[in-house]
Amino acid sequence: MTDATPTLLTVEDLHVAYPAGPFWARRARPVVRGVSFDVREGEIVGLIGESGSGKSTIARAVAGLAPVTAGRIALTGRVQMIFQDPLSSLDPMMRVGAQIEEVLAIHRLAPRGGRRARAVELLERVGLSADLHGRLPAALSGGQRARVGIARALAAEPRLLIADEATAALDVSVQALVLNLLMDLRDDLGLAILFITHDLAVVRILCDRALVLHHGAVVEAGETAALFAAPSHDYTRALLAAHHPARRLHDRT
Amino acid sequence: MTSAPVLVLDDLSVRFGAATVLDGVSLHIARGETLALIGESGSGKSVTALAVMGLLRGGTVSGGRIMLTGRGGQRDLARLPEREMRRLRGGEIAMIFQEPMSALNPLMRIGAQILESLTLHRPDLRTPSRRREEAAALLAQTGIADPPRALRAFPHELSGGMRQRVMIAMAFCASPALLIADEPTTALDAATRGRILALIRAMAASHGTATLFITHDFGAAAAVADRAAVLYAGRLLEDGPIAAVLDSPAHPYTQGLIASLPDPAALHPDERGRRRLHGMPGTVPTPGRRPEGCVFQPRCPIARPACAAPMQPGSGALRPLPGGRRAACLALETAP
Known part of the structure; x- marks a missing residue:
């Protein structure tokens, strides 16, 4: 990825809030609080977070499906979404x-x-x-x-594909082939993919860069390899520690 | 462990109409032991669980036995009248499912639901106040910080992890001989998942409960199980100690599954030199359309003509390998 690679998606200080509370006392419940990132051509960017972290809401906002309360989303070309089911x-x-x-x-x-x-x-x-x-x-x-x-x-x-937990429901043997396909599309067509997932193992295989979300804000972002090798934020470290690949059998007490 | 295994499936077959969904499955689980039954969708792993619980709606046990050795002696669950089965479920056989929200009554407080289980399965707790104490103690055992508050809550007021803890508390209320856990952590976040798996393991160990842990997730199996059995298209293809099965799988199917895991170590160059995952081409055959011979043979990278030859009765069974392992593969039998 060089600096000359065109940026397809720029998200700046994005805020999204959903209405909450009874109808006589409606208030805005913030779900995404000031998120900024970009996605360049031919790049797969992972949005990692647990349920409620705001990752799907960001995807929906980019696709124009969530109420943006503040911030800017600039998109070059068409965007399409693929879903879990x-x-x-x-x-x-x-x-x-x-x-x-x-x-x-x-x-x-x-x-x-x-x-x-x-x-x-x-x-x-x-x-x-x-x-x-x-x-x-x-x-x-x-x-x-x-x-x-x-x-x-x-x-x-x-030019940009948003994949929201797109492989989460698949069996591993099938998931492997679909992940290969997404990597082929990136490499052959220069397709950019915003990949939303809670599965860190998949991020590690698939994503060039990743953002870690917690309570609607980005707590850490960077190249995937660097993020996994040396997470700098406590939450990322906790997330990585909680994730156990099948091979790490011997850590068990 | 010298006593008889708590659960023995002996050549168990299950049919739905004309389709054989489970075909001659044999496995056993000892007291305090956890067996991970690993399979992809359509493998028959949930049908195995339903057969043991006697909840095969629309299906029938067409062969074999399901032997449970519990407080009431040894019984063949495949032949037990529904009235007796109902007494076992929730008592000697406990269950936890993927989605606790669908197992809990949304209109009843947590406390009332646990008390209901205790009233049914714990005749030794004679008074309501003893049962209330026990309900709070069970919740405390599962790591719920404020049991009195959780007892007053409705299911929707708890997080997914808390609800699963409540289900675990209810499952262990009568110190079950057998726990059937069907994908209990699939819907949970990574951090919560690890804690729930550790809790299931700890509870099963302290109650001496044999656990049938049904999963498609190797990470969960590795965290919780002592042994693993791999099910594919209704047949058991391999079993053995968990570390052996996951670290050096014997059957080509298990090898393919492990190589498909999203693990950087599994990436290998494709024909154009790009780093890709292994994956397994083809699809799982549906029950009515399973092939002759070995069920995995149409997708197997090392299949030979002999693998597609019709099987003699009983020849689909697992053959012993060194290290307490077994696998059903012709290629392994001819190896020195």
Whole structure:
């Protein structure tokens, strides 16, 4: 990553608050408190945090889905999201190919006659066979659905992908292949990915940089390798200590 | 440990309609021991738990035995009438699930729910005040800081970790012979997960409870279990001491799983020299469409024609390996 690499997303002093309390005494409950970061082309940035840390809210704010109370979000190009459970984000009644073609039609990215060919190309790009084009989401395995979610996102030709716990529900053997796919998309297409997760092991494999969130604020940020090697904030250290890879068997008392 | 294992599954098969979901699974758990039953989705690990609890709705035990040795002697749970099964559940057989919110009654205070368990399963506590004392003591044992306050709370007022602690307190209220824990830490944060795993281990040790710990998470298995059994497409492919299974897996499937873990040590160059994870191509066969021979054979990197040959009855069983391990793989049998 050089300084000349274009920045696709700049978030400056972002504040998000959700309304809370009874209707006669509504107040704003701050969820994100002054978060700043950027994401450059061809870079995977991890947003790490426990439940309630504000990581998903930041993702939603970038996608325009959360009430930004202050701050600035500057985005170059399109952004697309992929989610943990593709079954709830894919239309269960619509064939896989048609869902991808719908995106092509909405964004006018392929002429009517060329949509099918492009949908098949996208399915193959994410490692699926062309004959999945006519299937319904329910007929697919979890890993195949995750890939369809990615293909559908890619159909909009985004420069930034936001992945919110996108591999959390997958079995490890399937997760490994989906992580490989995300790394391929970064390397081959220069796609930038904002990867939201609570899984530190995945961050370590996938992310070039990472931000650690706690109570809506960034407590630490940096290159992934450096962050794991020498966490400087107490919370990061606690998070790393709590995470046990399968191989660290002998620490147990 | 000289006494009989608390739980023995002996060639257990479970069918849902025409589909065999669990196919000849044999395993055992001793008093105070924790066995991690590791499997991916569709492996049959939760069906194993449901079979032991007698909660197979729509499915039937089509073969084998489920032997429980507890305070009431030895019984085959596969053949126990529902009335007796109901008495065992929550007493000699305790359960904890992934989502305590769905196991707790949202409209009842925590205290009332624990008292209900104590009334049912602890006839030795004769008075309500004794039961209330015991409920508070149980919560204190699970590390809840302010038991009286937790007893007055409704489930939604507690955090996920606190709710799981309440479930653990209830599970251990009658010193169960067997604890079945089905993915109890999957929904929790990393920090909370570690503490809950340590708590389950400590509680099981102090009560001498045998634990069947069902998980897809190797980290959780490593933290909590003494032994591991690996289930794939309804068959047991490998078992042995946890460190041996995780550090030097014998079966090609287990090897593939471990190599798929997001661990920097597992990264290897792909055909274009880029660092990638291992992964396992293909998908788990569904119960109606399992292959002949070894169930893993269609995805196995070392499969030979013999692996796809139809199996003789009983030949799918695990064969012993050195170090108290067993695996079901033809390649391991012919090795010197």
